[in-house]
Amino acid sequence: MNKEELKARLEEFLPTPSFEEGGQWLTVMIDPAAWDTVARQLRSGGGLDFDFLFCVTAVDWRTHLTMVYHLTSTIHRHTLVVKIKLDPANPEVPTVSGIWRTAEFHEREAYDLMGVVFTGHPDLRRLFMTDEWKGWPLRKDYEDPVNMIKL
Amino acid sequence: MLSFENITASIHTWLYARFPNAALLLESLIVGLCVIGLFALLGLVLVLMERKVSAYMQIRLGPNRVGPGGSLQTLADTLKLAMKEGLTPDGADKFLFNLAPFMVIVVAMLILAPVAFAKGTQIWDLNIGVLYISAVSSLSVIGILMAGWASNNKYSLLGAMRSGAQIVSYELSAGLSVISIVVLTGSLRISDIIASQQDGWWLFKGHIPAIISFIIFIIAVTAETNRAPFDLAEAESELTAGFHTEYSGMRFALFFLAEYVNIFIVCAIAATLFLGGWMPLHIGSLTGFNHLMDYIPSSLWFIGKTFFLIFVIMWFRWTFPRLRIDQLLDLEWKYLLPISLFNLLLMTLIAIKGWHF
Amino acid sequence: MIQEVGTTELGELVVNLGPQHPSTHGVLHLVITLSGETIKKVEPHLGYIHRSIEKMCESLSYRQFIYVTSRMDYLSSHINNHGCALCVEKGMQIEVPRRAKVIRVLMDELTRLASHQLWWGAMAMDVGALTPFFHAFREREAINDIMEETCGARLTMNYMSPGGVTFDLHPDFQRKVKEFLAFFRTKIDEYDELVTGNIIFQGRMQGVGYLSREDAISYGCTGPTARASDVPCDIRKISPYEVYDQLQFDEVRESGGDCFARYNVRMKEMRQSLSIIDQLIDNIPEGDFQAKTKAVLKLPKGEFYSKVETARGEFGVYIISEGGTTPYRIKFRSPGFSNLSALDHMARGHKLGDLVAIMGTLDLVIPDIDR
Numbered sequence: 066m067n068k069e070e071l072k073a074r075l076e077e078f079l080p081t082p083s084f085e086e087g088g089q090w091l092t093v094m095i096d097p098a099a100w101d102t103v104a105r106q107l108r109s110g111g112g113l114d115f116d117f118l119f120c121v122t123a124v125d126w127r128t129h130l131t132m133v134y135h136l137t138s139t140i141h142r143h144t145l146v147v148k149i150k151l152d153p154a155n156p157e158v159p160t161v162s163g164i165w166r167t168a169e170f171h172e173r174e175a176y177d178l179m180g181v182v183f184t185g186h187p188d189l190r191r192l193f194m195t196d197e198w199k200g201w202p203l204r205k206d207y208e209d210p211v212n213m214i215k216l
Numbered sequence: 217m218l219s220f221e222n223i224t225a226s227i228h229t230w231l232y233a234r235f236p237n238a239a240l241l242l243e244s245l246i247v248g249l250c251v252i253g254l255f256a257l258l259g260l261v262l263v264l265m266e267r268k269v270s271a272y273m274q275i276r277l278g279p280n281r282v283g284p285g286g287s288l289q290t291l292a293d294t295l296k297l298a299m300k301e302g303l304t305p306d307g308a309d310k311f312l313f314n315l316a317p318f319m320v321i322v323v324a325m326l327i328l329a330p331v332a333f334a335k336g337t338q339i340w341d342l343n344i345g346v347l348y349i350s351a352v353s354s355l356s357v358i359g360i361l362m363a364g365w366a367s368n369n370k371y372s373l374l375g376a377m378r379s380g381a382q383i384v385s386y387e388l389s390a391g392l393s394v395i396s397i398v399v400l401t402g403s404l405r406i407s408d409i410i411a412s413q414q415d416g417w418w419l420f421k422g423h424i425p426a427i428i429s430f431i432i433f434i435i436a437v438t439a440e441t442n443r444a445p446f447d448l449a450e451a452e453s454e455l456t457a458g459f460h461t462e463y464s465g466m467r468f469a470l471f472f473l474a475e476y477v478n479i480f481i482v483c484a485i486a487a488t489l490f491l492g493g494w495m496p497l498h499i500g501s502l503t504g505f506n507h508l509m510d511y512i513p514s515s516l517w518f519i520g521k522t523f524f525l526i527f528v529i530m531w532f533r534w535t536f537p538r539l540r541i542d543q544l545l546d547l548e549w550k551y552l553l554p555i556s557l558f559n560l561l562l563m564t565l566i567a568i569k570g571w572h573f
Numbered sequence: 574m575i576q577e578v579g580t581t582e583l584g585e586l587v588v589n590l591g592p593q594h595p596s597t598h599g600v601l602h603l604v605i606t607l608s609g610e611t612i613k614k615v616e617p618h619l620g621y622i623h624r625s626i627e628k629m630c631e632s633l634s635y636r637q638f639i640y641v642t643s644r645m646d647y648l649s650s651h652i653n654n655h656g657c658a659l660c661v662e663k664g665m666q667i668e669v670p671r672r673a674k675v676i677r678v679l680m681d682e683l684t685r686l687a688s689h690q691l692w693w694g695a696m697a698m699d700v701g702a703l704t705p706f707f708h709a710f711r712e713r714e715a716i717n718d719i720m721e722e723t724c725g726a727r728l729t730m731n732y733m734s735p736g737g738v739t740f741d742l743h744p745d746f747q748r749k750v751k752e753f754l755a756f757f758r759t760k761i762d763e764y765d766e767l768v769t770g771n772i773i774f775q776g777r778m779q780g781v782g783y784l785s786r787e788d789a790i791s792y793g794c795t796g797p798t799a800r801a802s803d804v805p806c807d808i809r810k811i812s813p814y815e816v817y818d819q820l821q822f823d824e825v826r827e828s829g830g831d832c833f834a835r836y837n838v839r840m841k842e843m844r845q846s847l848s849i850i851d852q853l854i855d856n857i858p859e860g861d862f863q864a865k866t867k868a869v870l871k872l873p874k875g876e877f878y879s880k881v882e883t884a885r886g887e888f889g890v891y892i893i894s895e896g897g898t899t900p901y902r903i904k905f906r907s908p909g910f911s912n913l914s915a916l917d918h919m920a921r922g923h924k925l926g927d928l929v930a931i932m933g934t935l936d937l938v939i940p941d942i943d944r
Contacts, residue, residue: 088876116790120889122904139790139804142811167793170914193620193943203628274707444701445773537774538701540926
């Protein structure tokens with residue numbers, strides 16, 4: 066499916082569809098609460114079949130956090146980008162590790178470096194940092210006088 | 217000619233003439249010192265040979281700095297090991313820990329007794345030579361298990377258990393191969409076996425069953441000495457270095473030495489049983505050819521055959537990947553043992569009917 | 574190196590494997606729960622070589638950040654740099670001259686060959702055959718010498734830049750590559766005889782570490798790991814970049830899904846790389862090796878994603894730019910990260926010796942995973 070067809074298809078079942086313009090792939094913004102149901106619908110058939118989650122990114126925009134999921138289908142070869150806006154004081158989003166097993170590690174990384182909490186994750190703990198590390202290193206306001214050198 | 221036989225005979229008569237009462241004791245002492253000297257020499261030569269052979273197979277040069285062509289490398293290594301601290305782990309059983317390397321070395325020395333190095337050069341030509349070798353070589357398992365247990369290390373014990381299981385299993389096939397040659401010869405005495413190869417080596421005279429026996433024997437002794445491709449217990453990159461993990465310094469050197477001397481011994485036995493020991497290559501009734509072959513001294517024949525087999529075993533190590541423990545035991549119990557049994561029957565049939573050369 | 578960490582209530586043993594290894598995988602720490610000899614659970618502990626590259630790149634310019642990726646997957650350094658350069662070019666709409674494209678593809682394929690060679694040597698060494706390691710490095714030395722003449726370095730070759738390549742090819746490049754191809758063709762047949770056809774080797778690899786097609790897609794595996802489970806995922810075929818759409822080569826796929834299938838995929842990929850280099854080496858077009866670009870690059874505001882096929886799988890570069898001279902956020906999608914997540918699934922129920930074989934066929938480079 067190309068961009069327009071995909072857009073039409075998504076508008077069918079998304080509660081409040083809001084698309085971002087100007088990206089190389091179709092980008093859709095979703096509420097954190099609705100992510101679980103939407104993810105299941107994206108994964109299952111009906112011409113969507115987004116079975117390959119290839120990139121999970123957490124972005125710190127200072128006023129809010131965004132989770133970016135890059136999905137593609139190995140059957141239809143279309144790609145979708147899902148963005149979820151999160152409140153920096155309490156960034157919680159449902160996990161999708163039950164739907165795409167690759168998300169287990171990716172979500173652990175996002176938790177470790179950005180502090181995004183994935184509700185329902187089977188084993189949410191730090192991945193790269195040591196278990197006792199305080200703070201979320203990849204955030205823009207992260208201060209570490211010992212390890213960070215400011216130019 | 218300057219043959220070992222003459223030297224040993226002359227020393228023997230001189231000793232009995234000079235010291236009639238203590239001659240036996242002195243002779244034993246001399247033999248003991250010779251054996252220890254042989255051990256040291258063998259260790260030196262074999263370790264260097266392994267390193268050079270492996271290097272040339274891996275497109276590199278091996279040790280070439282210490283001494284001309286690297287020949288003094290092992291000496292340097294032995295000196296280093298002698299000066300290292302010999303650590304005993306904390307909860308180890310001190311008596312068994314210290315005894316284990318000696319057990320392994322002593323067993324290796326005992327097996328040297330019936331082996332004939334050259335014409336007339338045998339420490340003890342007992343009438344059950346082959347049986348003695350089989351029996352005494354089984355004792356080395358005790359040394360290995362002792363080392364594993366006394367180290368107070370779970371992984372040493374695991375490695376020792378695996379090693380023990382492997383050795384005990386492969387002894388069966390090795391023993392059956394040996395018996396098939398004994399069937400042909402009709403005697404357990406080493407000198408008889410060699411004498412029976414006067415008109416040709418058993419490998420050629422015994423044709424098919426002898427070749428099968430030989431191949432099974434070589435595979436079985438590679439497994440017995442824990443060499444690749446059966447070195448799961450010691451060269452594991454997943455687990456520790458097997459039963460000799462906790463050993464350092466001179467005790468480790470003894471284990472290391474014992475491994476290489478064991479290789480020499482099993483190749484010597486293979487050479488004796490299948491390739492004629494010190495007997496030159498004779499072909500049946502070609503007297504001219506046989507006479508020509510006799511000019512090469514018997515000790516040279518023996519060393520040539522043994523080192524050729526050692527080279528083949530070293531070749532195996534650098535060519536094949538490792539077998540997993542279950543594949544290893546499968547190989548023995550499901551394949552080698554039935555084939556050896558069947559081969560033994562075949563050999564007996566051939567011996568009775570006289571269908572060998 | 575093996576150290577008991579504890580015992581669970583069922584009497585199972587928990588052991589550590591690593592982080593220091595005799596094999597060349599890097600600093601990977603696995604905590605394995607064993608019941609006797611059988612593996613019950615494998616848990617990777619990462620972060621031993623985490624250098625916070627993504628955070629570092631937020632203070633580097635668009636010309637500088639490319640070379641940090643050489644240090645990530647150091648065996649596919651050209652290909653990583655290529656991915657970053659493609660992303661910057663996508664953002665700035667730079668047109669790369671044809672000569673630069675061909676040079677880039679040649680360097681990529683040579684790097685793929687070198688990476689697969691090291692993988693083959695290390696894999697054989699893990700399984701117990703100690704000699705192929707030296708043969709593999711002899712071939713790698715030939716490739717490294719060729720690279721050294723043109724790029725100036727042997728491992729982290731900082732050669733790609735936005736707009737093309739940094740230097741032109743060395744005059745001897747064509748001749749040396751042709752000599753190398755002739756030499757390597759004979760060797761690869763030798764390797765098949767020596768290792769692939771060896772019955773002990775096959776016994777260690779066949780039936781071990783099965784990964785089904787659905788699981789490969791679900792775990793996000795790419796590259797030879799996924800192609801051995803019959804997943805068509807070669808970026809060079811699906812979304813071709815540079816001159817790949819004009820070349821004749823096959824996407825190698827096997828349906829076995831076990832270690833031996835992964836091994837075969839890489840061996841066949843080496844042959845495909847040889848054929849690609851063959852097609853290009855005589856037809857390097859004349860022209861510029863670099864497009865004209867400003868000294869200081871500024872990407873427009875927006876997001877850009879580019880993917881390339883490294884020796885391990887799909888390497889993705891995701892740049893979020895706010896219009897400045899440094900990126901706002903960069904995310905590197907590394908292939909090893911997702912491949913590693915499938916290790917637990919593949920290794921359950923196997924023996925400890927099989928785990929080493931599985932890790933070998935996954936071809937993990939830990940700096941790539943940890944970033």
